[in-house]
Amino acid sequence: MTRSLRLWPLLLLLAACARTPRPSADLANKYHDATIRQIGTAQDERNTAALLPFLTNANPTYRREAALAFASVQAPAAVPGLIPLLRDADLSVRRAAAYALGQTGDSTAVDSLRGRLLKETDNAVRRYEHEALGRTVTRSSLPELWRVEALTDTARASALALGLSRAALRGLISPESIRRTVLVLNSPRLPERARLVAMVGLSRTRGYDADLARLAQETLLRVAQKDRSYAVRAAAATTLGKLAAIPAAPATASTVATPAAAGTVAAPATSGGVTPAGVLARLATKDPDYRVRLSAIRALPFDAETYSASRKAVFYALSHDRAPVALTAAEWLLAHAKGESGPALAALADGNKQASPRVRAALLQAAVRHASPAARPSLIETIQKRYAAAPTVYEKSFLLQALAEDPASFDLLKAEAFAAGQAPVVAGNALGALLTMRRQAEFPAARHADFAAAMRQALASGDVAQLGTAAEALTDAKLYPQAQPDDLAALRQAQAKLQLPREIEAWQGLQQALDKLEKAPKPTPTPVATAQQHPIDWAVVQGVPLGQQVRLRTSKGIILLELKPNEAPGAVASFVTLIGQHFYDNLYFHRVVPNFVAQGGDPRGDGNGSAPYNLRSEFGDLHYEEGSVGLASAGKDTESCQFFITHTPTPHLDGRYPIFAQVVGGMDVVHKLEIGDQILGIELVK
Known part of the structure; x- marks a missing residue:
């Protein structure tokens, strides 16, 4: 034992050295090259004219760097210069050109990308090109993603996965694109990143009908339970939750045995009696990775048939030693608790002393939301006492959200929002809580005028957080059915006082409100700061x-x-x-x-x-x-x-x-x- 203790300092030193290797002075970054700095400056200045000549430079390094620069500039004028680089002899140039075309997102590149995909022999370049195609196709040209090649090997399946996912993330989906994504996920030996992007695409897809939901569900049940990657399992759990609400279609040959291209494996015909609700409950309590657990908790169904099983998994998760899992469980109860007692939920907050302040506040918020009218006053009193004693502005902000559940807290929230010398975190969250409260159906009509006065005070405050909340309120047609001249004038006055570029986000919020209220035909452009206001310090780089x-x-x-x-x-x-x-x-x-x-x-x-x-x-x-x-x-x-x-x-x-x-x-x-x-x-x- 004594020898082990004496060795600890040396072991700790060795571990520290292993974790913090010093960079080598020989590993200079690429900006020691004056030409690459020139390209970098043109990129930062968004100077398309200065960059275009480099696309035809004799040195492939500079052709590649110029193409990569256009991935940030995203100028459609560069597309005609980038397309020829898809045929460049240098692989890195072809990859950079495809990446830049995808980043630019110009649909005029679709035909060129499709044509190169038919001829490209390098798998890495093909993946870049297919991903770029997914970023440039339109709704009408979406089929080009799977017309370019059959799924004859893993490399092609990986490329198609990237293209389908990028299109789905842009909201471009069709029944056939969903079927193709499911088929890709059943391709043998598909690399992890391809599985992940395909699954993320499915998780963000809308428009499933019963047949498509059943086809996808068969694959999702398998992936959620058996995939080696926690990220893929988590995305599968998220998608299962979305599909759980869709009524299942009867099993038929057309829904299960969708024709597959050569080299693919069709989705399994049955799930062996395993249900999405059962799989999600098991993932929520037993998956070894906490990220899968919390994704499963978020996806747990809450209909009458499955509520009991979901509730059991949620209450188990509340005692999880990882705060994110417990928080997700508390938020599920806040959103979906049915028939729960307000005092009982509050008791969970008191009983779990190891829970973080955010978890306890979420449970208290759920308690107020689901409490009977008779039980609410004592719960609000408890929260107010905790608020007064909260040691940090962040804990106060959590409790403000709980107080927003009861209109009786209106005066307290307003006072906290506009108290002299109030911390920005508290002031902004207090006003946000007022807006949350106002949107409740039970908000009393007698206080509508008080709320409107609070929003006018927020516009006059000049505080960027409060300006954003007031702008959001004024554009809510349920709260303000008709734009009033005084409100429009107040928005413009508040916007005129902002300091750009520091307060650009507040400027955007106010302008978006003005565009909506004045029914502008198109959004007003944001006055983005140029490179001259803060050029890159190349000496530092x-x-x-x-x-x-x-x-x-x-x-x-x-x-x-x-x-x-x-x-x-x-x-x-x-x-x-x-x-x-x-x-x-x-x-x-x-x-x-x-x-x-x-x-x-x-x-x-x-x-x-x-x-x-x-x-x-x-x-x-x-x-x-x-x-x-x-x-x-x-x-x-x-x-x-x-x-x-x-x-x-x-x-x-x-x-x-x-x-x-x-x-x-x-x-x-x-x-x-x-x-x-x-x-x-x-x-x-x-």
Whole structure:
């Protein structure tokens, strides 16, 4: 025992060294090349004319870099220059051209992409081209996805999976595309990423009829229980939940044995008596990965026939040692509890002392929502006492949501929203709670005028969070059936006081409200900041070698990030500069969505803050995997200081939010992060 103790310091040192390898000085990023910097500057400036000549440069490196630049610029004018690169002798150029065409999303590229798919021999390029086709097809050209080739091998099945998924994520689906996706999922030896993107496509698909639901369900039941990937199982659970509400069609040859292309395996004819509700309940309580459990909980059915079994799984999950699982269970009860006693739900909040404040607040909110009128006053009194004693603004914000369930709390919420010196987190959530309360059917007519006065006060406050809530309220036709001149004037006055680009998100919210209320024929363009207001500091970029790591110290532990200067030079330069200014020290993680993201870096602490500048979006050829670090935005070219870390692969974010780093250590800490956890400091690993 004594020898073991003496060895601990050495073992810990070795472990630390293994987790934090120092980047090599020889691994210089690509921006030490002056021509690539020139291409990067043109990309940042959205200078299409300056980039186009590089597409025909004699050096394939520069052709590739120019194509990748257009993946961020997304200029339709580049399409005629990108199409010839699909035939380039260099594989990396062909991949970059296909990626850029997909990112541009111009339907004029469909025929060229389809033609190249018939001739392309490299499997990796084919996957890029098929994915690009899924991003460029229209509703009428959707069949081009499966006309280009039969599913004769795994590589082609993988390519088709990417194309079908990208189309589905754009809302382009048909009965045949659903059938094809199911067939792809039954292809033998399909790689994990292909299975995942196909399943994510199904999970976001609408328009299932009974026959299609049954066909998909057979495959989903198998995948949800047996797939090796937790991410695929989780996506299958989500889709099962959507299909559970569709009445099953009788088993027929036409619904089960859909004709398959050569090399595919048709969906199994029967599910062996296994039901979606039973599988979801089992996943919710027994799957080894917590992300699958919480996906299954969200998907649990709540009809009269299945409620009892779902309830049992939910109550079991409430005691789970992982806060995200318990939170998801509490939120299920909030949304779906039937016949539950309000006091009994409140007792769950009191009885589970290990639960996080967010879980307890969600249970209290469920208690108020489902309580009898006689039981409500005492529950509200309990919540008010907890609110007064809550030690953090985030715990207060959770309890404000619970108070929003009862109109009797109107005056308290309004007072908290406009109290002098109020913390932005509390003020914004209090006003949001007022809007939630106003939308309830039982909100008293006698207080309609008081609510309207609160929204006018919010517009006059100048606070960006409150402006957003007021704009949302004014565009709700149920609350405001007719736009009033005074309201329109107040919206314009509030918008005129905003500081751009820092408050661009609030500007957008107000403008969207004005467009809707004034019935504008098309949305008003956002005044995006140009590169001149904050150009990329290439000296900073060149000082970041490949493999450069960053130590993110949080109140839950240390997270190690590896920066991606080649793919996101502007984002990396901004992040490194802000680190040097200690910008992030003592900020918070203000948003955590279980099995999705943990987001932080907002100086306000409520998701509405920003640095004094915006960045241009950099969409490098990267995918959102577990631990990817992206920049939050309010739309293309509006990124600033807020960042998020993904809990799981999220293909629907690919090419829409810049990735500038990857977690390489401490992912267990990321999974433990909750709203209100603090960023103690960030520093480069020397």
